[in-house]
Amino acid sequence: MKTLVLKKHLYQQIAEGFEQQIRSKVLVPGDKLPSLRLLCEMHGISQSTAMKVYYELEAKGLALSRPQSGYFVSVSMQRHPQLPQTSTPSGQHSNIDAEEIIERVFSIPNPGSIMLSNSVPANELLPIAKLNKAMVQALRDLPGSGTAYGESQGNEKLRKQIARHAFMIPGLSHQDLVTTNGCIGALSYAMMALTKPGDTIAVESPVYFGILQLAKSLGLKVLELPTHPQTGIETQALGKALEKHKISACLLVSNFSNPLGSLMPDEHKKEVVRLIQKHHVPLIEDDIYGDVYFGENRPSTCKGFDESGLVLWAGSVSKTLAPGYRVGWIAPGLFKKEISRLKLFHAISSTNITQQVIGDFLETGRYEHHLRKLRRALEINCRHYSRAIMDYFPEHTKISRPQGGFVLWVEFGKKIDTTQLYELAIRQGVSIAPGRMFSLQDQFSNCMRLNYGMPWNDKLEGALQRLGLLAGTLS
Incomplete structure (x- = not known):
């Protein structure tokens, strides 16, 4: 042959x-x-x-x-900064509440501030004009110009296109999907369906602060587990946790996690699925960044290896196409009845018109065309950020090496407190996300998350240079 x-x-x-x-x-x-x-x-x-x-x-x-x-x-092409350390959460919750830091960082910024703290693409990287045209078409196509309630399960065109787009999940049908108000809506329904106040969920550490605050609001305990900056959650630690603790659900970001940018290899995804099936513990898989990969192929999902229905796969276009449209979805597996009921009680239905727009974008291939341009821009931006950090930040600064997504995780020496760095930087018009936000424990105070989802220019390079100089004053 x-x-x-x-x-x-x-x-x-x-x-x-x-x-x-x-x-x-x-x-x-x-x-x-x-x-x-x-x-x-x-x-x-x-x-x-x-x-x-x-x-x-x-x-x-x-x-x-x-x-x-x-x-x-490139001057920096042969330099390879060290990776941040694998996290080692202690299990002891901190007396310091990160909510105040989160509120300060994400309050209305000063006009002109460079928002390195966000984890969404800049408007310049989004096809806004084409979305506007699609909105006009949706107004024409939908009954009552979109004013009527849609199906409780979600816009049928959107669900069919998501199922078609999710080729990495064999056998997924539009009937398996429920649309939600963004990915956080999907995670919220999943947590409510699987847990009750006082239950424990297992997560990566560090983990997106929105997940931590959502769990707290539902009265849940959070078990943070060791996580590697490139390969994600340590599967051995997960196995031991499932043996030792009564865990009601796991919640993992399998592809390009926020804030580390880690990517779980296929072997790890298979092992995670094996472990949850062994202990009959559901897994909520947040795959919101899966489409923003830098390699040749889209990474797989834990859901793709799941034969038991215990994996609830969640996604959204909030990080790739239209953050403000709040279009998300979940494939709840065994828990579809519970998720559908929760959505009916909490929302009745989703916003039909924005779902129709995204369905059209997927159907016509415009989404894939946009993703190709977005991925290329983000990969180049990531290289620029890494080079600038090596050039301007204090010696021995460690940075992650994401293979997709929008964010870099930066680890300074122990003397640098990034909450203090935030206060200094915001006075100079630069906003960062201090590492302390991404844990309920007293850790990551010398770390920060940076968003590289903006077009690279001299202004951005200048902001990183100022940030490096400010960090130097704290070391």
Whole structure:
């Protein structure tokens, strides 16, 4: 049988030529690369193809762009900062309540502040004009121009398109899905369906502060488990916790977790599913970042390995397409009846018009087209942030190496308190998310989360430079 060899695109071939020159030191860090016009003339290519060449090199950390100056060989391409440590939560809750920090960080910012604290893409990276056109079409298509209640289970077009898009979950049908008010709505229904006040849920550590505050509001105890910055929750620790504690549910972000950016390998996902099936403990899988991957293929899900129905898979377009539309969903498995009932009692139905818009976007392929551009921009941004942090932050600063998503996790030396750093930085128009927000325990005070979901420019680089200088004053 002949092996099928895929021919590389011309831009990839040209980029590989530059890569070879850089690796062999024909081109050295700091060297200026040909202008776009010159690159077009040299290879007889269009400007869009020339841009793809440099996007490819930027994504590999081999080149960087300087506004109005062109492209250069990256100075930081051979430097690899240390990864943050695997977390070691103690199990003892802190007397310090992070709610005050969260409220301060996410109160209405000063106009012009650079919001490195958020975890959503900037408007410039979203197809807002196309969404507006789709909204007009939805008004025409829906009965009563969208003013009528929709199905309690959710807009049928949207559910069908989500099921089609979720190719990594074999056999998923639109009948298996319930739409929700964003992903946090899905997580909320799942927690309410699976637990009662006083129950314990197991989560990663650090973990998105919204999950912690939601659990607290429901009167739940939270067991934080050791988590690696690249591979996610330590499966051995999860196994021991399930043996030792009475856990009502696990809640894990399997792909590009917030705030670490970790990605659970397939072997770990299979092991997590095996463990929850062994102990008959449901898993709420938050897969809100799964579409924002930097590799060739979308990562798998725990739900894709689940044959028992114990995995409740939740997602949304809040991080990829339309944060304010609040369109989310959940595939509740064995717990569909309970989730559907909760939604009926709490919401009656979802907002039909925004769901119709997202359904159209998925159906026409515009969502995939948008995702390709978004992923490329975010991967390049991540490289820029990492390089700037290495250049400007105190020595021995550790940073995560996400393979997708929107956020970087930064770990300073123990002397630096990022809550203090926030207070200094916000006075200079830069907002960060202190690490203390991402745990109910007294940990991560020397860490912070940064959002790289904004177009890279000199203003952003200047903000990171100021942030590094401020951190230096606290060390």
